[in-house]
Amino acid sequence: MFAAAHVVADPWRAAAEAPAAVDWEATLAFRRHLWAHGLGVAEAMDTAQRGMGLDWPAAAELIRRSAAEAAACGGRIAAGAGTDQLTRPPATLAEVTAAYEEQLALVEAGGAQPVLMASRALAALATGPDDYADTYDRLLRQVRRPVILHWLGPMFDPALTGYWGSTDLDAATETFLAVVAARPGAVDGVKVSLLDAGREVALRRRLPPGVRCYTGDDFHYPELIQGDDHGFSHALLGVFDPLAPLAAEAVRLLDHGDTEAFRARLDPTVELARHLFAPPTRYYKTGVVLLAWLAGHQSHFTMVGGFQSARTLPHLARAYRLADGLGLFPDPELAASRMASLLSVHGVCQ
Numbered sequence: 001m002f003a004a005a006h007v008v009a010d011p012w013r014a015a016a017e018a019p020a021a022v023d024w025e026a027t028l029a030f031r032r033h034l035w036a037h038g039l040g041v042a043e044a045m046d047t048a049q050r051g052m053g054l055d056w057p058a059a060a061e062l063i064r065r066s067a068a069e070a071a072a073c074g075g076r077i078a079a080g081a082g083t084d085q086l087t088r089p090p091a092t093l094a095e096v097t098a099a100y101e102e103q104l105a106l107v108e109a110g111g112a113q114p115v116l117m118a119s120r121a122l123a124a125l126a127t128g129p130d131d132y133a134d135t136y137d138r139l140l141r142q143v144r145r146p147v148i149l150h151w152l153g154p155m156f157d158p159a160l161t162g163y164w165g166s167t168d169l170d171a172a173t174e175t176f177l178a179v180v181a182a183r184p185g186a187v188d189g190v191k192v193s194l195l196d197a198g199r200e201v202a203l204r205r206r207l208p209p210g211v212r213c214y215t216g217d218d219f220h221y222p223e224l225i226q227g228d229d230h231g232f233s234h235a236l237l238g239v240f241d242p243l244a245p246l247a248a249e250a251v252r253l254l255d256h257g258d259t260e261a262f263r264a265r266l267d268p269t270v271e272l273a274r275h276l277f278a279p280p281t282r283y284y285k286t287g288v289v290l291l292a293w294l295a296g297h298q299s300h301f302t303m304v305g306g307f308q309s310a311r312t313l314p315h316l317a318r319a320y321r322l323a324d325g326l327g328l329f330p331d332p333e334l335a336a337s338r339m340a341s342l343l344s345v346h347g348v349c350q
Contacts, residue, residue, distance in 0.1 A: 001225075001251050002040040002078060002214070003240035004047035005031055006288050007054060007062065011302040019057035020049075020304040027062070028069050030297050035075035037248040039240060041066065043079040043112065046156055047238040049285055051120065053305025056085040060106055067110030078148060078236075079107045082117035089124060093131055096122050097138050104143065114147040115191065115236075120159040129165030129175040136179045146188035148214060148236070151176060153194040155281040169199065177206055184208040191216050191236045195281075197224055205230050218277045218284070222266040225251070226259055238284060239273040242291040242328060272322040275315075283310040287319045294320060294335040295328065301342065313346050 008030065013021035031041050043066045044050055044059045054062070063079045070077035081103035083096055090096050096119060107114045116139060126132055140147070154161040164172035180187050190207065192200045193216030201224070204213040215224045215233035224233040240247045250265035276287040286307055293301040301308055320339045329335035343349075 001234060001240070001247070002042040002076075002236040003034050003244055003247075004042040004045040004236060004238045005034060006241055006285060006292060007048045007304065008289075008292075008298045009300075009302045009304045011300045019061065020054050022054075022058055022062065022304065023298070024065060026298050028065060030292065031066055031069060031075070032073065033297065034241075034244050035070070035073055037244045038252070039244055039248055040076035040078065041070065042115065042236050043067075043077055045080045045115065045117070045150075045238075046152065046282075047241055047285060047288065049304055049307065050080060050082070050117070051084055051157065052282065052285070053303065053307055056103075058304075059084070060103075063107060063112060064110055067107075067112045071111055077112045078115050079110070079112040080115045080117045080150070081107045083119040083121045086121045090121050093122075093125060093135055096125060097135055100135075100139055101142070104139065108144050113145065113188065114143065115150050116147050117150045118152045118157070118160050118163055120157070123160050123163055126165060129171075132164050132175055133179055133182070137182055140179075140183040140186040143186050146186055148189050148191055149176075149180065149187060150191045150216075151193065152216070155195060155279070156193055157282060169194070169196075173199070173203055177203070180211060181208055184211055187211050189214050189234065193217065195219050195277075200224060200233065201228070204233060218273045219270070221273070222263055222270065225266075226254065226262065238288065239269075239276065241288050242276075242295070242323065243269055243273075246326065246328065269326060272319065272326060275319060275322060278315075283307070286311040287316065290316050290319060291323050291328065294323070294338050296331055296334055301338075313343070313348070317343065 008023040008026035010021040010023045034041050044063050048054055083099035086099050104114055152160055164175040166172045189212030191214040195217055197220035213233045214236040215221055218239040225235055250262050254262040277284045289303050292298055
């Protein structure tokens, strides 16, 4: 089970500074928190604001540092390899492939498991399913260890609309499955972030033997992780960032066969998850960082790129109330004090 982890910004450096201003000490401390609970870390993914404030130079440094930290403490780590160093639209698919190769090399050199992220550059350049199939086949032929393929839906990133060569999700699914079927030995699993539980289950049942399904569905994760008579989904979830202690406890219960206790722990968290990931879904990171601040994992509520302003004050206040109701804050008085200070800055008196 992986938690896709957020990054902690350095509030004293300009939001527009390149590379993105990251507080490395606090960022790595949060990863140690996730590992201590028995979760793997999915690094430099969309939860880390990849493509939304975190540029490639900062992402590369994040991968290097986190991979070294994982090696030192025995933590499991996967890391995103994409094409976001292409700051101008590429002219050819070869440029896209080369960008992927550069990032794959860095992830593999650090000892992290690669996650082949969906590429905005490929989405903009591809003319149909064959372009996706050819690009991914070139990459899968050369990976050193099995990778995770990531299908990120447009609700998380509108620039990925029509990924796999079609806006028809049935047609896109066929292309996606064909890519996996062509090189199953090079694919550890697929991460599906479409927020459609039925579609994920149907896809999961068609994967080749030994290829895992990692759910990225932050709306239906309890039922997908529990599974059915035909299989289950592993987790690679952004919502496991704020839910880490509770989620880890629930998964341990499931590992011991206590499905009722598993659901009793995890089902009540869905209301918070649906709130954090409410449209515009891509701004869910704001709520995640708010909860990390309220829980005492960082000293401020600031995000790279200034995205702390992406959600309304009522949205943030409800996130606090839902998280508090779940007992997510190690120090409830600290959380209450910090939330009160945020409200007071905006002229709201409790």
